[in-house]
Amino acid sequence: MSNFWEKLKKTGSPVLVLAPMAGITDSPFRQICRGFGADVVVSEMASATALVYAPKKTLAMLTSVKAEAPYVIQLFGSNPEHFAKAVKLLTDIKAVKKLGVSNYRLPDGLDINFGCPVAKVLKQGAGCALFKDLAKSRQVIEAVLANTNLPVSIKTRTQAGQVNILDWLDNIADLPISALMIHGRTLAQGFSGPVDYKIIKEARQHFKGVIIANGGINNSTGAKEVLKASVADGLGIGRGALGHPWIFQELQPKADPPLAEKNKKTPPRDVRKIILQHAKLVEKYNGNFGEFRKHLCWYATGLPNAKKLRGEFIKVNSLKDVKGIFNF
Numbered sequence: 584m585s586n587f588w589e590k591l592k593k594t595g596s597p598v599l600v601l602a603p604m605a606g607i608t609d610s611p612f613r614q615i616c617r618g619f620g621a622d623v624v625v626s627e628m629a630s631a632t633a634l635v636y637a638p639k640k641t642l643a644m645l646t647s648v649k650a651e652a653p654y655v656i657q658l659f660g661s662n663p664e665h666f667a668k669a670v671k672l673l674t675d676i677k678a679v680k681k682l683g684v685s686n687y688r689l690p691d692g693l694d695i696n697f698g699c700p701v702a703k704v705l706k707q708g709a710g711c712a713l714f715k716d717l718a719k720s721r722q723v724i725e726a727v728l729a730n731t732n733l734p735v736s737i738k739t740r741t742q743a744g745q746v747n748i749l750d751w752l753d754n755i756a757d758l759p760i761s762a763l764m765i766h767g768r769t770l771a772q773g774f775s776g777p778v779d780y781k782i783i784k785e786a787r788q789h790f791k792g793v794i795i796a797n798g799g800i801n802n803s804t805g806a807k808e809v810l811k812a813s814v815a816d817g818l819g820i821g822r823g824a825l826g827h828p829w830i831f832q833e834l835q836p837k838a839d840p841p842l843a844e845k846n847k848k849t850p851p852r853d854v855r856k857i858i859l860q861h862a863k864l865v866e867k868y869n870g871n872f873g874e875f876r877k878h879l880c881w882y883a884t885g886l887p888n889a890k891k892l893r894g895e896f897i898k899v900n901s902l903k904d905v906k907g908i909f910n911f
Contacts, residue, residue, distance in 0.1 A: 586734045586761050587623070587653040587691060587692065587734065588623075588692070588734055588736065588761045588762040588792065588793045589761070589793065591622050591623070591793075591817070592793050592816050592817075596835075597806075597810055597815075597816070597817045597818055597834070598622050598623065598793060598795060598816055598817025598818075599620065599621050599622045599623075599817060599818055599820065599831050599834055599835075600621065600622065600623045600624075600625065600764065600795055600817060600818065600819045600820065601613060601616045601617075601621045601623070601624040601625060601819075601820060601821075601824060601831075602625060602738075602764065602797055602819040602820060602821035603625040603626060603627060603628055603657045603694070603696070603738070603821075604627065604821050604822075605627050605628050605701075606627060606874060606877075607627065607825070607874075607877070607878075608624070608625060608626060608627050609627060609644070609868075609869060609871070609874065610646060610647055610648065610651065610864070610868045610869065611861060611864035611865045611867075611868055611869065611875075612828070612861070612878065613626075613647070613651050613654065614648065614650055614651055614864055615828045615857070615860065615861050615864065616824060616828045616831055617650060617651055618650075619828050619829045619830075619831040619832045620831040620832045620834070620835050621820075621831045622653075622817070623653050623654075623655060623692075624651050624653075624654055624655070625654075625655045625656075625657050625694060626644075626645055626647075626654070626655065626656045626657055626690075627644060627657070628657050628658075628659045628696055628699065628704075629641050629644065629645055629656060629657065629658055629659070629669075630658075630659060630660060631658045631659065631660035631662065631665040631666045631668075631669040632660050632662060632665045632669075632707075634658075634665075634668070634669035634672055634673070635665045635668045635669060638672060638682060639682050639683060639684060642672075642679055642682060642684040642687055643684055645673070645687070645690075646684065646686050646687050646688065646868075647688050647690070648688065648868070649688065652691050653691035653692060654688075654690050654691050654692075655690060655691065655692040655693065655694050655736065656673060656690040656692075656693055656694065657693075657694040657695070657696055657738065658670075658693065658694070658695055658696065658727075659695075659696040659699060659704060659707075659709045659710055660707065660709050660713075660723075661707055661708035661709045661712070661713050661719065661723070663719070663722040663723050663725070663726040664726070666695075666723050666726045666727050667726040667727070667729065667730050670693060670726075670727050670730040670731050671730050673689075673690065673693070674689060674690075674730075674731050674733065676689055690733065691733065691734075692733050692734045692735070692736060692761070693727060693731060693733050693734075693735050693736070694735070694736045694737065694738060694764075695723060695724060695727060695735070695736075695737045695738070696709065696710055696738050697710065697711065697713055697714040697720060697737055697738060697739045697740075697751075698710060698711060698714065698738045698739045698740040698764075698766050699711060700740070700770050700773050700774075711740060711743040711770040712743070714739060714740065714743040714746060714751060714770075715743045715744045715745075715746050717746065717750075717751065717754045720751065720754065720755070721754055721755055721758070724737070724755055724758055724760070725758065728758060728759065734761035734762070735759075735760055735761055736760065736761055736762035736763065736764065736792075736793075737760055737762075737763055737764070738763075738764040738765075738766070738797075738819075739751065739763070739764070739765055739766070740765070740766045740767075740768060740769055740770055741765065741766070741767055741768060741769050741779050741782050741783075742769040742770065742771075743769065743770040744770070747782070748765060748782060748786055749782070749785060749786065749789050752786060752789035752790050753789055756789065756790075760790070760792050761792050761793065762792050762793040762794070762795060763786070763790050763792060763793070763794050763795065764795040764796075764797050764819045765782075765783045765786060765794065765795070765796060765797060766797045766798045766819075767779045767780055767782070767783055767796065767797065767798040767799070767813075768798055774822070778798040778799040778809075780796060780809055780812035780813040781812065781813075783796050783812075783813040783815055784812065784813050784814045784815075787814060793816045793817065794813075794815045794816050794817075795815060795816065795817045795818065795819045796809050796810070796813040796815035796817070796818055796819065797818070797819030797820075797821065798819075800818055800819075800820055800823045801822075801823040801827075801830075802823070802830070802833070803830075803833045803834055806818055806834050818834065820834075825878070825881040826878070826880075826881025826882045826883070826884050827881075827884075828857070829857070854882055854885075854886060855909045855911075857882070858879065858882050858905065858909070859905065859906070859909070859911055861875070861878060861882075862875065862902050862905040862906075863902060865902070866901070866902040872899055872900050872901060872904075873900075875899065876896055876897050876899055879892075879893075879896035879897075879899060879905075880893050880896050880897065883896060892908070895908050896908070
């Protein structure tokens with residue numbers, strides 16, 4: 584199977600990745616970000632255990648379209664056997680269709696989450712809790728690698744408990760991992776506080792694949808600083824893309840510098856058209872306008888009458904409602 588990570592690295596430009604976010608990085612949002620220049624898009628976190636015991640709902644969440652490629656499915660959990668079974672299912676299109684998920688498309692890669700700090704994930708021994716357990720971390724990775732020929736990537740943090748990223752990487756140094764996304768904060772920090780790009784740079788001595796720096800990247804100026812400090816091969820953009828999916832376009836090497844550097848209250852484009860495009864994709868692919876309301880409120884930032892707009896956005900239930908707000 585072709586390793587798209589290495590192909591992207593060889594272009595010489597930073598690899599731009601839409602980082603996984605639960606309840607956010609669904610297919611419509613991935614398509615929007617891909618359209619603005621994201622090189623790789625990653626799914627919402629999917630439970631390996633759910634794929635073993637009640638797979639249909641999770642598989643429906645993981646459906647994608649060809650325009651998203653390269654598209655990566657991220658798994659979380661703590662049981663190596665569940666990971667093995669989940670990977671077999673995710674890469675068996677016939678088995679998925681037998682379960683009644685007809686619009687499922689095989690992913691281009693698989694990712695394992697070792698960095699989630701959310702309490703309900705930690706209670707399952709997953710995310711950062713799995714990161715703390717060196718032996719089981721290795722077992723999970725081996726289980727995934729043994730059951731797929733797709734490129735496998737991992738997402739981590741800089742530290743969880745007494746285990747830091749450098750020791751953790753030494754524990755799996757011989758395994759053929761294609762890419763590594765490091766959120767430059769510890770488990771204790773969560774999503775706030777200073778980001779340690781120095782340790783991401785040091786990770787290069789412990790990992791041979793593609794390294795993606797993640798955390799605190801909200802604009803092109805910050806992105807340049809992160810790349811310089813981390814010497815990473817690319818950037819993972821998560822919260823920085825919320826209401827601002829064109830950040831990927833701004834980070835492209837050929838982006839217009841004045842546009843990329845502007846920091847104005849009103850975004851430098853017609854956000855209404857982007858909202859309409861996003862809403863049409865929601866209607867077409869999942870109809871989940873309840874979740875889409877979050878995106879609408881993020882889009883409101885910087886728009887005239889933002890407070891009033893948010894009041895209308897939280898009531899949206901359909902594409903018709905969105906069109907009505909903007910008189911489309």
